[in-house]
Amino acid sequence: MMEQKRKILLCGDVEGKFNSLFNRVSTIDKKSGPFDCLFCVGNFFGINNKEFDAYKRGDKKVPIATYILGPNCADHVKLYPEDDSMELCENVYCLGKRGVYTDSKGLRIAYVSGIASKESSDFEYSSKDVMELYNACVRGNASFRGVDVLLTSQWPTDAMRHDSKQINLAINKTSDLPSWLVVKLKPRYHISGLEGVYYERSPFRAPNLGDHDTTLNLVTRFLGLARVANSDKQKWLYALNLTPLDKMKIGELLQKTTDETECPFNFTELDQKIFNTKRKSVGFNQYFYDTNAPEENNDMKYRKKRQKVEFDQSKCWFCLASPSVEKHLIVTVANSTYLALAKGPVVEEHFLICPIEHYQNSLGQPEDVTQEMNQFKEALRKFYDRNGKVAVFFERNYKTSHMQLQAVPILKRATKELKEIFIEEAEGHGLKLEVLDSHNRLDQVLQPNVPYFTVELPDGTLLYTKIKGNFPLNFAREVLVGGPILNCPERSDWKDCILGKEDEKVLVQRLRTDFEPFDFTNEGA
Incomplete structure (x- = not known):
């Protein structure tokens, strides 16, 4: 399996400190690499972005292929290409609004850019965006197991719930939408920024969601990365050495860890809150879906009798006498x-x-x-x-x-x-x-x-x-x-x-x- 492993780097908000970022990446790549690529979450640009000019001119070189998420505020939109070009300079690419990055060895990284909002914009994403991201992950993949990494600039709401560590952090920009994505996609790693602090959550397993959920009961590890070159010296760069999950044995993926906690997210509540989905539990982790169910009078609910389903043999595909x-x-x-x-x-x-x-x-x-x-x-x-x-x-x-x-x-x-x-x-x-x-x-x-x-x-x-x-x-x-x-x-x-x-x-x-x-x-x- 060693030849299948992918070495990637992840960093938090750069906020214009490009020299600090790329100098550090170059040092680590020479010492512990080579790394395949770098992914940045949070704000890539900041108030002062003059350092980036040297990289755009070619006076300075970006050491490895670097992929960034889109803008998180209106002021940064103008700093991104207006056309469909994803290249900001040599070796720096914008991933776009949402999608799935799959490398040559099969490593799958799902991502969504921006801040959550009711409507999508150049720097905001909506419930429609996360649903379309989920569909992009499972489309044409009948045996979808999950994704290796999920990138969202925003933290998921309730990320610290049930954590065995004593954590007291002031987190301000969370959203339910990344939480919903985590339960649906079951990433092995979920990386976020924007909060300016480093936090590594105890691992957890999101539950299986029913008949159409083919994902495995993978362990998810959430990481909040600090700002590049922050004065508190909190961790802002993180290295991963991953074998793509589709290349791993089931037993390896399901291996227990000693510090697992209960899943911090309640999918039923999230789904109803985000999509107004009416959902009835029918046993452990099994659900019926009805996204347009009208509210019923309680008395009427109990008076209704379930109609017996009559089997029509004339419509059976396998009865030899059937048309x-x-x-x-x-x-x-x-x-x-x-x-x-x-x-x-x-x-x-x-x-x-x-x-x-x-x-x-x-x-x-x-x-x-x-x-x-x-x-x-x-x-x-x-x-x-x-x-x-x-x-x-x-x-x-x-x-x-x-x-x-x-x-x-x-x-x-x-x-x-x-x-x-x-x-x-x-x-x-x-x-x-x-x-x-x-x-x-x-x-x-x-x-x-x-x-x-x-x-x-x-x-x-x-x-x-x-x-x-x-x-x-x-x-x-x-x-x-x-x-x-x-x-x-x-x-x-x-x-x-x-x-x-x-x-x-x-x-x-x-x-x-x-x-x-x-x-x-x-x-x-």
Whole structure:
């Protein structure tokens, strides 16, 4: 992992003391570097900025690539480029209003510039900006874990709450918006300035927020950095040596620290305060969202009866008799089950084994359906073996209406530590995958009416977990697309892998031909 590490420097408000900053950075870079870059939070410019002229002319050199946040007051706006150019001088760049800086090794740094306000301006950011920053972080990243660093000039409100240290600081410019971002993005480090003091908070873990929150329960460390060359000699420059979180093992990211505290931020209160979100807790760290819910009379709330949800089988994608089923994906049909290409497959030979009739899960289907599924499983094992591959089968009885057993082939050498990888990834989501003992049956440890997830490994090991609360819908795919197995992390979400209908037809026709020698549904096979 050493070659993946990134060495970066972070500093607080520069306020025009450019010589002090760059001289110190140059010294540290020669002594302890080389460092990849420097990030500045707070006010880069101050009342007197004459020292910067020498750097703009090229008389003096900025020692390493330096990235700064935008202005925090109206007077500084004129000191930033008016056009889209981000370069203030050689080796000094403005990051802009908000965004995600990702370096060549995958280190992700999210940032938002300015002072919080109801409306966004050249030196102010709003709730819309933080929401758009969050969306930029998760967009196209179905297995989003969190970010390595979050930069905000402002401190988050309540940063010192629950801290084990005895801290008594006068903090004036805090905002709820960075607090909300911390809980949503779960940065490993959050760096702020503007307050003129150095403060290193005890680490904490923000809670998981529900079904759509794929972040890990990472430790966050908040740092408030002092002003450059301050007379109190408080720390204003900080060095980090980080391996990007996407390159780290789950166990390393979840490692406990001795001085952890309770999370200082209450997400439910923040979300309601910032976005006027009505939110009902439904168990530990699980929520229903309604951003436009009208206020209800209390009497009416208790008189309302929840309508029973009626299942419309005609709209089931997987019932063979349904007009909604995509029949062009079907490879072959047996008496009670069928084999189909998975929609948005991880790899070309990613199949679904499904019952023809409507059963919600494997534990609720008749024995003859299960036996026929086992025949398909054995046929697929032989089919994959022709190319030196082995099968991973998994079922998710959670937010599905029709039973689907998914089959994904992997190389035999990728089975090394496969059980440990599944168990470790599950722990990263707060789940416990257990091994089914050889003397037990699945229906002895799970019930059909209880949500569950199972995965059968190539060596026959069956792992299972009862789902209580939240479960990442793409969990199995996220594990299989990882580097040690299939090494195609961009394919973790089926929606990002959908083929055109004509391409699906061509692929299925080829799969039918290739699978035919192994197809037990053929007479005389």
